[in-house]
Amino acid sequence: MTSSFLIPAFIFFIGALLLLAVNGKAKQILILAVPVIAFFYIARLSPDATLAIPFLQYDLNFLHVDKLSKVFGYIFCIAAFGSFLFALHIEGKLEHLSALIYVGSALGVVFAGDFFSLYIFWEFMAVASVMLIWSRRTKKALDAGYRYVLVHIVGGLVLLAGILLHVHNTGSLEVGRIQTHDIASWLILIGFMLNAAVPPLSAWLSDAYPEGTATGSVFLSAFTTKTAVYTMIRVFPGWEILIWLGALMTIYGIIYAIMENDSRKILAYSIINQVGFMVCGIGIGTTMAINGAAAHAFAHIIYKGLLWMAAGSVLYMTGKTKCTDLGGLYKTMPLTLICCCIAAASISAFPLTSGFTTKTMILQAATTQHLTIIYFILEAASAGVFLHAGIKFPYFVFFAKDNGLRAADPKPNMQCAMIFFAFLCIAIGIYPEPLYNILPYPVEYHAYTGLHVVRMLQLLLFSGLAFFVFLKLLKRTETITLDTDWVYRKGSRLVVFVVTGIAVGIARLCDFIFIQSLPRLLAAFVKRPIGIFADFYRKTNGEKVCTPASEPELATTIPAGVSVLFAVGFLFVLAFIFTMLFR
Amino acid sequence: MKKEFDWFDKPDNIKKLRIFGYVILVLSVLAEFLVPSHGAQHSWDKIPGFYALFGFVICMVMIIVSKVLGQFWLKKSEDYYDE
Numbered sequence: 085m086t087s088s089f090l091i092p093a094f095i096f097f098i099g100a101l102l103l104l105a106v107n108g109k110a111k112q113i114l115i116l117a118v119p120v121i122a123f124f125y126i127a128r129l130s131p132d133a134t135l136a137i138p139f140l141q142y143d144l145n146f147l148h149v150d151k152l153s154k155v156f157g158y159i160f161c162i163a164a165f166g167s168f169l170f171a172l173h174i175e176g177k178l179e180h181l182s183a184l185i186y187v188g189s190a191l192g193v194v195f196a197g198d199f200f201s202l203y204i205f206w207e208f209m210a211v212a213s214v215m216l217i218w219s220r221r222t223k224k225a226l227d228a229g230y231r232y233v234l235v236h237i238v239g240g241l242v243l244l245a246g247i248l249l250h251v252h253n254t255g256s257l258e259v260g261r262i263q264t265h266d267i268a269s270w271l272i273l274i275g276f277m278l279n280a281a282v283p284p285l286s287a288w289l290s291d292a293y294p295e296g297t298a299t300g301s302v303f304l305s306a307f308t309t310k311t312a313v314y315t316m317i318r319v320f321p322g323w324e325i326l327i328w329l330g331a332l333m334t335i336y337g338i339i340y341a342i343m344e345n346d347s348r349k350i351l352a353y354s355i356i357n358q359v360g361f362m363v364c365g366i367g368i369g370t371t372m373a374i375n376g377a378a379a380h381a382f383a384h385i386i387y388k389g390l391l392w393m394a395a396g397s398v399l400y401m402t403g404k405t406k407c408t409d410l411g412g413l414y415k416t417m418p419l420t421l422i423c424c425c426i427a428a429a430s431i432s433a434f435p436l437t438s439g440f441t442t443k444t445m446i447l448q449a450a451t452t453q454h455l456t457i458i459y460f461i462l463e464a465a466s467a468g469v470f471l472h473a474g475i476k477f478p479y480f481v482f483f484a485k486d487n488g489l490r491a492a493d494p495k496p497n498m499q500c501a502m503i504f505f506a507f508l509c510i511a512i513g514i515y516p517e518p519l520y521n522i523l524p525y526p527v528e529y530h531a532y533t534g535l536h537v538v539r540m541l542q543l544l545l546f547s548g549l550a551f552f553v554f555l556k557l558l559k560r561t562e563t564i565t566l567d568t569d570w571v572y573r574k575g576s577r578l579v580v581f582v583v584t585g586i587a588v589g590i591a592r593l594c595d596f597i598f599i600q601s602l603p604r605l606l607a608a609f610v611k612r613p614i615g616i617f618a619d620f621y622r623k624t625n626g627e628k629v630c631t632p633a634s635e636p637e638l639a640t641t642i643p644a645g646v647s648v649l650f651a652v653g654f655l656f657v658l659a660f661i662f663t664m665l666f667r
Numbered sequence: 668m669k670k671e672f673d674w675f676d677k678p679d680n681i682k683k684l685r686i687f688g689y690v691i692l693v694l695s696v697l698a699e700f701l702v703p704s705h706g707a708q709h710s711w712d713k714i715p716g717f718y719a720l721f722g723f724v725i726c727m728v729m730i731i732v733s734k735v736l737g738q739f740w741l742k743k744s745e746d747y748y749d750e
Contacts, residue, residue, distance in 0.1 A: 338729055338733075339729060339732060463718075468725070468726065534702030535703075535704060535707065537702075539699075542695045542716065543721065545692055546692065546719040546720070546722040547725075552688075554731075557730055557734045563745065564742070565743075567741075
């Protein structure tokens with residue numbers, strides 16, 4: 085074992101510290117240099133490197149290196165580089181700072197060797213990333229950010245509960261494959277599923293990501309869900325339920341993306357759809373399927389980042405995101421359009437793009453395992469991807485009805501970032517071998533057979549035909565679409581109603597007792613200590629009660645013995661209290 | 668002022684595109700007869716145009732399902748949560 089003193093996460097954290105000290109050009113160089121340094125550092129990491137820190141009776145291992153963690157390490161650095169390039173022009177430091185901590189924490193999770201350090205970085209990610217949403221500085225973004233961070237804190241607590249139970253049951257902190265189906269593993273799985281946006285725990289994604297800043301959402305699209313995919317690969321490969329949940333995700337994302345009007349919400353739902361393919365692959369769990377899931381995550385981060393860049397460019401230049409407000413932008417944003425189309429082709433898995441060489445591995449794994457129903461669901465989802473992300477998104481944003489917008493292509497750094505990602509999309513599509521070589525298991529798969537290519541083209545082209553045939557049904561409406569966040573957005577009002585109902589009830593009761601009745605009673609008691617009892621005595625004897633004003637205090641008809649009895653009782657109480665106090 | 672690029676706004680060009688699209692569709696089905704089919708792994712792989720039909724039908728189903736879901740249940744006005 086070689087002990088290392090530095091983990092990739094710390095490179096980003098150090099970068100975040102340095103960021104506070106630098107400005108202008110130096111700041112730009114810094115945020116571009118950090119991912120590059122981290123990339124080469126990860127490439128140099130030897131598989132037996134560790135960084136163990138003793139904590140109570142456990143050893144926390146912050147550095148666990150194998151091929152799987154390296155794949156995700158590489159792609160996270162590439163995604164960070166591209167995203168920082170896209171955000172290079174941002175003046176303030178807050179967005180860059182939170183992005184650096186966010187990416188660093190994601191890398192921290194990837195290289196975590198034990199559950200505790202994984203959990204620490206896991207929570208860091210949620211807190212750092214919310215700043216990318218709040219930086220939009222709109223009321224909607226503020227609200228969505230609060231919901232986002234609250235949901236993630238709840239998910240984190242579920243994960244923590246699972247981890248604590250798991251450590252209690254097994255005595256091991258190590259992040260490794262879990263095969264027992266007990267409450268601990270289910271809680272951990274639910275924690276992971278929430279971050280992977282598995283329905284019904286997915287609404288935070290489509291709620292919050294579209295509210296992020298033009299540049300911030302590019303970061304968001306890459307890290308949270310893919311970190312969860314990574315942890316699932318590590319801990320839950322071959323769990324059958326994931327096959328079905330993944331298949332459900334692919335279809336769920338499509339149905340919602342077809343309904344949505346907001347262009348960035350379409351992209352958010354297509355993340356759920358794409359992560360579904362990966363989750364399904366993890367569930368299948370064969371070496372082929374795991375390779376497919378990792379490769380697909382790799383390719384997905386790039387083309388999805390590129391799609392968010394295109395949408396971000398449109399938002400940055402026009403200030404609009406709704407399909408009903410956009411359209412006709414092909415005239416003035418040609419570069420954004422071309423890059424967007426490359427990303428759209430990649431996500432649809434057109435031959436010669438990255439989706440084709442990675443997603444088909446998962447389909448192949450389903451075929452090999454004779455999962456016929458799953459195979460058809462995934463094929464259907466592949467067709468549906470082209471429908472919503474491949475055509476619908478570019479069509480309604482860049483073509484369709486000309487709404488008179490004449491925005492130009494965005495700033496040069498944003499254009500460079502888009503070209504960089506577009507290049508990678510095509511490169512992985514044409515020459516996937518370098519990617520195949522870094523996958524966790526040896527790859528024996530050839531994407532480019534005649535049959536594969538022809539079948540995929542048929543599937544996609546005829547999906548395209550369906551889009552134009554049914555274009556009338558797809559007409560955009562100015563609506564939002566209800567998702568499971570309804571439960572805590574509208575349902576919370578029910579909770580608030582009930583809780584405030586109870587609270588107001590208690591408050592009224594207290595008000596009646598302590599504000600209105602008791603002081604009056606006490607006041608009356610202090611004023612006429614015996615008198616009120618005299619009133620009570622008279623009342624019980626059916627006599628007329630007289631108010632002090634109409635009847636002198638001393639003219640009472642109650643026996644003197646009663647007063648004496650009260651006086652003795654009062655002294656007794658005082659004596660009791662004092663003996664208790666000064667014992 | 669430079670004349671802006673509006674190729675896609677002209678009905679003639681859209682017509683050309685449409686014809687081009689149909690040609691591509693037909694070609695993609697015909698291409699299946701040219702590639703060797705020995706790599707077929709499923710029984711349905713041997714049916715010519717299976718994936719074309721599957722792609723079209725399944726997209727039709729998904730469009731209709733989301734249309735129905737949206738129309739009767741899930742689509743709400745934009746101020747739904749503001750009330």
